[in-house]
Amino acid sequence: MPKRKICVVVGSRANYSSIKAVMRAVQAHPDLELQLVAGASALLDRYGAVVDIMERDGFKAAARIFMLVEGETPVTMAKSTGLGLIELPTVFEALKPDVVLTVGDRFETMATTLAAAYMNIPLAHTMGGEVSGNIDENIRHAITKFANIHFPASEDARQRIIKLGERPEIVHNVGCPRMDIVAEILQQDPEVDHYLGGEGVGVSIRSREPFVLVSQHPVTGEYGSGEAQISATLAAVRETGLPAVVLWPNSDAGSEDVSRGIRKYRERNPDAPFRYVKNLPPEVYIPLMARTSCLVGNSSSAIREGAFIGTPAVNVGSRQTDRERGRNVIDSGYEKDEILHAVRDRISHGRFAFEPIYGDGTAGPKVADLLATETIGTNKVITY
Amino acid sequence: MPKRKICVVVGSRANYSSIKAVMRAVQAHPDLELQLVAGASALLDRYGAVVDIMERDGFKAAARIFMLVEGETPVTMAKSTGLGLIELPTVFEALKPDVVLTVGDRFETMATTLAAAYMNIPLAHTMGGEVSGNIDENIRHAITKFANIHFPASEDARQRIIKLGERPEIVHNVGCPRMDIVAEILQQDPEVDHYLGGEGVGVSIRSREPFVLVSQHPVTGEYGSGEAQISATLAAVRETGLPAVVLWPNSDAGSEDVSRGIRKYRERNPDAPFRYVKNLPPEVYIPLMARTSCLVGNSSSAIREGAFIGTPAVNVGSRQTDRERGRNVIDSGYEKDEILHAVRDRISHGRFAFEPIYGDGTAGPKVADLLATETIGTNKVITY
Amino acid sequence: MPKRKICVVVGSRANYSSIKAVMRAVQAHPDLELQLVAGASALLDRYGAVVDIMERDGFKAAARIFMLVEGETPVTMAKSTGLGLIELPTVFEALKPDVVLTVGDRFETMATTLAAAYMNIPLAHTMGGEVSGNIDENIRHAITKFANIHFPASEDARQRIIKLGERPEIVHNVGCPRMDIVAEILQQDPEVDHYLGGEGVGVSIRSREPFVLVSQHPVTGEYGSGEAQISATLAAVRETGLPAVVLWPNSDAGSEDVSRGIRKYRERNPDAPFRYVKNLPPEVYIPLMARTSCLVGNSSSAIREGAFIGTPAVNVGSRQTDRERGRNVIDSGYEKDEILHAVRDRISHGRFAFEPIYGDGTAGPKVADLLATETIGTNKVITY
Amino acid sequence: MPKRKICVVVGSRANYSSIKAVMRAVQAHPDLELQLVAGASALLDRYGAVVDIMERDGFKAAARIFMLVEGETPVTMAKSTGLGLIELPTVFEALKPDVVLTVGDRFETMATTLAAAYMNIPLAHTMGGEVSGNIDENIRHAITKFANIHFPASEDARQRIIKLGERPEIVHNVGCPRMDIVAEILQQDPEVDHYLGGEGVGVSIRSREPFVLVSQHPVTGEYGSGEAQISATLAAVRETGLPAVVLWPNSDAGSEDVSRGIRKYRERNPDAPFRYVKNLPPEVYIPLMARTSCLVGNSSSAIREGAFIGTPAVNVGSRQTDRERGRNVIDSGYEKDEILHAVRDRISHGRFAFEPIYGDGTAGPKVADLLATETIGTNKVITY
Known part of the structure; x- marks a missing residue:
């Protein structure tokens, strides 16, 4: 046959x-x-x-x-x-x-x-x-x-x-199917700081010490707002005082807006303890999710991989509305102060227990x- | 405003x-x-x-x-x-x-x-x-x-x-919305034989005397069968002995198959009392539906306009499966004899009463x- | 290597x-x-x-x-x-x-x-x-x-x-490179009447007796004139009294015009001794070029293969203007009488000698x- | 009419x-x-x-x-x-x-x-x-x-x-037609330093003091070489000791190569006295051409507008081969030393006389x- x-x-x-x-x-x-x-x-x-x-x-x-x-x-x-x-x-x-x-x-x-x-x-x-x-x-x-x-x-x-x-x-x-890969990587628990050091620009990150992870994308239907949205998030993260890994957005309509917001923030805040990276392979990103004090933004990973890994996460805005989620996620609007409040809440809790919602x-x-x-x-x- | x-x-x-x-x-x-x-x-x-x-x-x-x-x-x-x-x-x-x-x-x-x-x-x-x-x-x-x-x-x-x-x-x-147009045309009850005489090729049709109307299109998912399907229909209609108006198919995938079937039938049966027409404006088609002894094929008009008008109709094959229909429609498979049997049944009944299923x-x-x-x-x- | x-x-x-x-x-x-x-x-x-x-x-x-x-x-x-x-x-x-x-x-x-x-x-x-x-x-x-x-x-x-x-x-x-194929086919000198009989519609053609061959295409830049042009050609050919093989046009812009012209001519002149064929493989077309009394139309084959074969040919209109040609070709405008005159001239001459203009x-x-x-x-x- | x-x-x-x-x-x-x-x-x-x-x-x-x-x-x-x-x-x-x-x-x-x-x-x-x-x-x-x-x-x-x-x-x-615009702008002789200061990143440029202008694009047919080519040019310009305005490339195939070369150079040479700008409107670019000590790269502007303006220019590589040119242009290969030698020659000459080659x-x-x-x-x- x-x-x-x-x-x-x-x-x-x-x-x-x-x-x-x-x-x-x-x-x-x-x-x-x-x-x-x-x-x-x-x-x-x-x-x-x-x-x-x-x-x-x-x-x-x-x-x-x-x-x-x-x-x-x-x-x-x-x-x-x-x-x-x-x-x-x-x-x-x-x-x-x-x-x-x-x-x-x-x-x-x-x-x-x-x-x-x-x-x-x-x-x-x-x-x-x-x-x-x-x-x-x-x-x-x-x-x-x-x-x-x-x-x-x-x-x-x-x-x-x-x-x-x-x-x-x-x-x-x-x-x-993403959990199959996540499970595999979590078992390996690889070092990633060297990789991060070679990619992107900004400060060095030690992933086994406290840090924030930012992943925020344009929202279809809110075309034109991306620049303001990412600016508020970055300002909030800055106020936590923790170093942060900031990812550039994906290629959806509006990504240029978000990218511009990140570029401007970086130029105006050259001393922010941030590392800006273009994108990360799962072998780097998943360990970061397992170690970060808080994942901030609107990536679906906070909800899906987050439930599996137990990542403390702040979900900003409307991009993930109604997606089934575990105890690890807390929602926030686009205002800087609201984001900051939520991030601090997550940091104080630490990693959550595994929930098999997504397999x-x-x-x-x-x-x-x-x-x-x-x-x-x-x-x-x-x-x- | x-x-x-x-x-x-x-x-x-x-x-x-x-x-x-x-x-x-x-x-x-x-x-x-x-x-x-x-x-x-x-x-x-x-x-x-x-x-x-x-x-x-x-x-x-x-x-x-x-x-x-x-x-x-x-x-x-x-x-x-x-x-x-x-x-x-x-x-x-x-x-x-x-x-x-x-x-x-x-x-x-x-x-x-x-x-x-x-x-x-x-x-x-x-x-x-x-x-x-x-x-x-x-x-x-x-x-x-x-x-x-x-x-x-x-x-x-x-x-x-x-x-x-x-x-x-x-x-x-x-x-x-098609019923709006149908209602309007039915009221006018226009003459159409002259129009039919100027279009297409074949015998002359007198629409106020008994005739059959054929409208059969290719069926998506049955690609390649169109030629055999139309051939059976035309053979069945021929056996009723009535003259017929035969429409060429629409432009879906497979229409070339059906067209070839019609072309070959015409070449091999030059004496069939059929008139072949490329397509008809509603002002001609609707009166034909109101006057035909039977509409044969798989056009949705049999079901929709048919219910409004009361057209006796034989629906051939799977193209209209599950579409809500009135008493005017009877179903048939693709076999010539089954089609013929159904067509005779409709001819013997004559026009049906109006049913407001589609408005x-x-x-x-x-x-x-x-x-x-x-x-x-x-x-x-x-x-x- | x-x-x-x-x-x-x-x-x-x-x-x-x-x-x-x-x-x-x-x-x-x-x-x-x-x-x-x-x-x-x-x-x-x-x-x-x-x-x-x-x-x-x-x-x-x-x-x-x-x-x-x-x-x-x-x-x-x-x-x-x-x-x-x-x-x-x-x-x-x-x-x-x-x-x-x-x-x-x-x-x-x-x-x-x-x-x-x-x-x-x-x-x-x-x-x-x-x-x-x-x-x-x-x-x-x-x-x-x-x-x-x-x-x-x-x-x-x-x-x-x-x-x-x-x-x-x-x-x-x-x-x-077309002459390579032509040479090969000429040597075989195959029978083609049976093939012609199975293709298209119209009278039977005996290619070893006198007949005319018509191949006329739309002319880019004369968009919209195709119907009138082919009508004049067909009328001229009719007057020679010889049977004719009429080819449908290629798929350039305007071919629908020429096709309509042929369709109408056929419907209005059902008794013309013409055979209408969709298109012919070289194994049929080349022998026809070698045997026809005259090739009429605007096909480049009259000029190219024609020079090699020696086909008597009338080139109608502007489509082949300035193309290098042999003695076998005579030009004509789009008027019926001019075409007829030219066709008669070619018929009376018969086949020409080979000229190696195109290889x-x-x-x-x-x-x-x-x-x-x-x-x-x-x-x-x-x-x- | x-x-x-x-x-x-x-x-x-x-x-x-x-x-x-x-x-x-x-x-x-x-x-x-x-x-x-x-x-x-x-x-x-x-x-x-x-x-x-x-x-x-x-x-x-x-x-x-x-x-x-x-x-x-x-x-x-x-x-x-x-x-x-x-x-x-x-x-x-x-x-x-x-x-x-x-x-x-x-x-x-x-x-x-x-x-x-x-x-x-x-x-x-x-x-x-x-x-x-x-x-x-x-x-x-x-x-x-x-x-x-x-x-x-x-x-x-x-x-x-x-x-x-x-x-x-x-x-x-x-x-x-570009010269029409050039003539108009030269007459206005506008200030541009403020504009440059607001665009792009890098040092401030005073256009009425000596500076070099760099405009280099990918070369079709040399796909993949863009990064090395721009790197050599930038290294040569650096050695002149003069500040420079560096333009990002146009959007032809290969522009990403050139852009990468510029990005890497900037990251590795943060102290180079360069200003990197995305692109300049003619009202800024033409005055720069009229004031620069030397225009380096492969822009056609060196040859065309250059002849009209009299801009000292080094044309690098094959992109402008054979284009008719005035005395203001000198050619160079892709090697750093050759470029440097040519740039120094132009700087020592100063602005050339108008030549009406291009209108x-x-x-x-x-x-x-x-x-x-x-x-x-x-x-x-x-x-x-």
Whole structure:
């Protein structure tokens, strides 16, 4: 019997972190063959050339698709999806996958989804069913309406997918594949200070002493506010007196706003005890999450990996609204004083206990087994 | 107070029929301004140059977007959507609509939907919530997950949209806008035989004497079967002994298959009492529906307009599965004998009574009033 | 030493006829590897699925790119080139050719040319340097300004390329590769009447008895006149009293006009002794050229293959203006009477003697040898 | 008589500098109407939002087209041209210009050229006929083969266009439109130090005291070498001991390389007396050219504006090879010592006398007059 060909389209650093454990399990599975397509920001140097990292990790890209239209505005977000939708069918026709596996909810993910759906290729979807109160959520639920097998990361998400009219027997709560990687890294407990020292600019950080971690991204729907938002966060962190690792934002619409805010802050506060880094591989970021006094910003990692690791975290603003969360997270608005108050609260508590909301670190093998054994059709029926 | 700008993207003949009554009501409304974008097959001569018809009807196109990639395969269906998604943002940025109104469920409709959603422009959706058991249904429900105000055509559809997690207060059962046009034409009861005589090739048809009407399209997901399917239908119709009007298919993936089937049948059966016509304006098609002994094929008109008009109809195959229907419709498989049996049954019954399943012919004004008065935001929440 | 990879992009039936002999010679050459990309109308059923013919001929397509935007207008001609230019770089990056070989002057050929030139891949060009007095000529000369090695089909063309500022040592008069195929077919002298009988509609043709051959295409720059032009030609041919084989036009902008003209003529003159055929493979078309009493229209084959074969030919209108021609061709305007007069003149003469203006039937091996042995750089200098 | 509509597509800061004087003259001309399309890097914040500058200067954009594909590689350069070629036809069809005016030789300029040529819109071309020894030159000459009226900037360029087979009567040496702006600014002799102080980072510059000006861009065809090239230049400039204004590169393929070189130099040499600025409007840059001790790099401004102004200049490397130049320019290879030697030579000479090689500052009105009065057809003939 020929192996089932599973095609994964990876379009960003975040995509890769989310699906790496599945890719590994698919590649290792005797009945499956992995087909990797790299596109969008996964190809761009300025975001860390994820395609190179994947190749070093042993995943060879069968195709590379430059598809991001410059501008980082809502207009270009739509056009980038269009570019992907022009090229992915050509690639799918050449690769002839048995299943296309799409990850999460980024705008370019819609291109993967529509290409597979229109071409009648069975579509698998990880991390569906979650709520987050923004355009990403609409994208996520829309993908659910095209997917032929679902791999939500939590029980809450599974129930929501079923409520959306999907048949329960094609909805499998496997946990979040990112936890597989997290578990692995936590066990290794690697040194990271040397790495941090070689990357970015600013002060040196000793990660086994108290420090704050900042990761704040633009919020779709609040276009234009990114600069003010990050400025308030950085000002609050400064007042804790602790050193901090500050990450540059991802490539969503509005990231230029946030970047400008960080650049200006740095130029005006050259003596802030901050280190600014472009982005961190999980092998560095996860240990930082395990050691930081507090993670501040609006990264989903505070909520997901945070629950697994027990990271004290302040979630700023509306980007993660309604996402299921553990005791480690406290919310805050965009005001400096409110952020500062919340950060101090977290620092005083210290690390929290593990909560298995988003899985137990075995999602990858579970997904691979289901992809190898389930019947995955393309005809869908709504249950009501 | 400036008028609300309502942008409608019309991409096909069917689109136009479905939204014309709304366009007219929007254009007539004192608080609304209509912006028309013509694209996809609405621009193509071979499908009847819908854009010219619209301009004659008093609707001026603010932009024209050629976006269909030749091939009529699943691959080109996806690529065409991509092309639309590249150009529509440019148009929306120039027109700055207050609301984008999207119609139904055709593949290129996703381009309109995504462009508006990503650009944070409130999205209105007509004819959502219906079931049809194919990719169109998935597209329809996915659009629902992006829409900010819904105008379903039946109560059943309204309930389904609410089950999909939409807030009831933004879901308005207005009836199907096509019925507005149907009601108008039925009142006029125009002569059409002269028109039919000038279009297409084949025998002359007298529409006030018994005849069969055939309208059969390719079925997404049954790619490659179109030729055999139409051949069986035509053979069955031939055996009734009645003359027939045979329509060429629409421009979905697979239409070339169906067209080939019709071409071959015509060449091999030059003496069949059939008239082959490229497509008919509603002013001709609706009277034919009111007079035909039986409408055969898989057109949605059998079910929707059919219920309003009372047209005896045989629905062949899976294209309309699960669509809510009246007593006028009987289903059949793809076998010639089964089709013939069903057609004879309908012929013997004659015209059915009106059933208001898809509205009472006042959808256009209802939609316009709601677009003028409702608060339409872009932030969505799921109700569960 | 690794083989040089020669990538050919075939976008139409005409392209394939023009380059087939080269492809065969490249594939057979011990130091070369052929990479075939099929795109544009070469993928479309309605133009005869050239990609399938190529595969039957032993050429496997490494990639297939649907890139024609529907509409057949000047607008879509430009957009189609754009689509090609979006996808070809992805393909070239994957295939990593040593040389890209581009054929002739069709609009989509610019996409191949620009992709290779921008990506710094050496570009070879066949059939450059010819004059034809239309947009194709501008495209042809523009491609010359990007090409790094030139394979013109005649000495006249070679001299023109050198005048355009190209260094003489990179300009090689190899003859037209189509003559290689022509020579081969002429030797076989195959029966074709049975083939003609199975294709198209209309009367039966006996190709070894007198008949006329009609091949007329839309003229870029005379958009909208195609219908009137073909009507005059068909009326003139009718008056000769001979049976005729009438070919449908190619897929340039305006082909719909010419097709409409043919369709209407056929409907209004059902008794004309004509056979209408969609398109003919060279194995049928070349024997027809060798046997016809007269070839009428504006196909370049009258001039090129015509000189080699000695076909009596009437060249109608401006499409082939200034193309170097042999004694077999006589020119005519678009008026019926002028065409008729010219056709009668040719019929009375009969077949002409061979003239080697466009090569002696050995272009394929010559091009392959040069591709294998010449140094082909990407840095160009103009000679003045 | 209706005004002739002249459509200009501006795709970059350099484009705008080159055509501004013409745009002003067209807008002021009683028989002409200006239609402005802004696209490519002219829309991007990171390159200074040229579209905003144009609107402040009184030129309203009729359309805005985001068309740059992220990546800044040869692949994305080709794809960006493709994107432009998909959207420009839509815009041209809506604007219906009488003439499309295209500027120079940037890759995206080909999109403007092909869209106009395929759509049969007369094409005017400024700055054709020049030699520069790179892909830009091939693009420039290819555009010449499509243009219907030529406005070269020098007599040498005019002669070359004629040699390329263009009819002399459609080739008009009007001088370079950039000189119109330069002349105007030189007369104003404005203060600029305050502006420089507010832009970028680094030391303060006093432009009326000795300083060096550095403007170095990536070289197409030397992809990957940009970082080493700029490093050598900066090291050489450092050794002169003079302060320097260092400009970031433009957005061609490879600009990321040059940018990285500058970033690294700055980080490793925090005490270099350099000011790094993103880009400068002509009102600042031209006065700097008039006052600098030496302009170093590979900007065409050294040669063109330099001849008009008399700027002492060192031209590094192959980017400007063969461009006609005045006595103010000396050439150098990429080695630090060679650059240093050349810079010292220029510094010791001081400002040169005016040379009218690229016009006398009246190109704008000349072009406008010709556009208003000449017959501009679309049929081209080659003169040999």
